[in-house]
Amino acid sequence: METDRKPETTNPLKYYVEDYWDIVVGITAVLLAVYLHKNGQGAMATLMAAIGIAALSLTVAEVAEILSERLQEPYGSMVLTFSAVIVEIVLLYIILLEAREIPKVVETVKGGIISAVIVDMNVLLGLAVFIGGLKFTEQEHNKETSSTYTTILFVSGLALLVPSLLNQTKHVTEAVREVSYIISAVLMLFYIIIFVFQTKTHTHFFRATARSRIFRLRRKMQGLEQEINENDQSDYVFEKFNNYINFIVIFILIAIIAIGAEVFANDGVKLAREHGVSAGLSGLIIAIVAVSPEIFTAIKAARNDQIQRVVNIAMGASVVSILLTVPILLAMAYSSGVDLMLDFNPLQIGALIMTIILAWKSTEEGHTNYFEGISHLMFFTYYAIIAGYY
16 A cells, blocks of 8 residues: 655656546536537537536545544534535526426425435445455444434424425415425424534433444554555645635536536536436436435445444435435525426325334444345335336
8 A cells, every 4th residue: 555645766657647537527517518508419518518517526525524534523524515505506506597497497406405315315325334344344323323313304304295285285385385495394394403413412422432442443553654645645635625625626616617607508418308207216317416425435434444424425415315305495496486386296105104213223233234235225226216217
């Protein structure tokens, strides 16, 4: 294993490529997407936009990870989850604006909201737990973390069920709309309480247990020399920036992502209509594009025996996706004159509740293995098949 990031005997170009390929690919892909969009090549524009969004989101995740390493839990994981959720909100909102001309796009946005949680809790958590389980057999995490998060998610999922149930009764659309706004306000209030709980009164619920730290002791001892060398000699530009500059970098990258998202929304919606892609499957594709950087971060954490971080990222992102994304999107939709309600269909609500139950069962004992990871991946496969035909 190399101890220096850029040894003098090695071609530095290799390291520049490793460090900055995502920025180059991301910006180039977004520029190509804009060019192709203006020239009427919708399919290629959508593909380039998706590549650009995913690549730049990976850079956002890398910068957020640097910030998270400088902060203690739960703040470290919160930086990662907030960065990813901002990308998700930007992407969904720009797609939502297409509903001014194509009202059915609203169903795609609602599918994207639920799919973000489905992907976080099944693909992200499933892949990380599976890969980590193969390498370490079993991995330990603070069971209070998963217990708290699954309780929050279960209560939040039931909140989304309220307007959905009303929509199945004789209540008029106006009543469902009013209840949607009320529920979104309640969710925002719930998040404020949870934020205090997470950062002030019960921070120990979201930190690694002493036992799980023992699992990482050997790795920490072996990597001590490497860590010192990397801190002294790393040329990765974002590691040299202070926290404030890195936050500014994240927002600049998100602004570029928004340009790609506009192309992705405009041409992607048209392609979905032309090829008969269901709203559920469209929402799933959107969620995978938005969540992909978090997936890579979680896999890397699992391979380093940091399963606590994986649980914090997967479940924390899911909590924020419901408690913040929903109220913010509803407020933005209202201000933009788009009619967005929380009347999710039975597949979406059912998949959400079942995902939360599965996550609760697979993490409740405070340790994970590869079987639990593959169980989440199998569940996601079932959902993807149904979403494609629903």
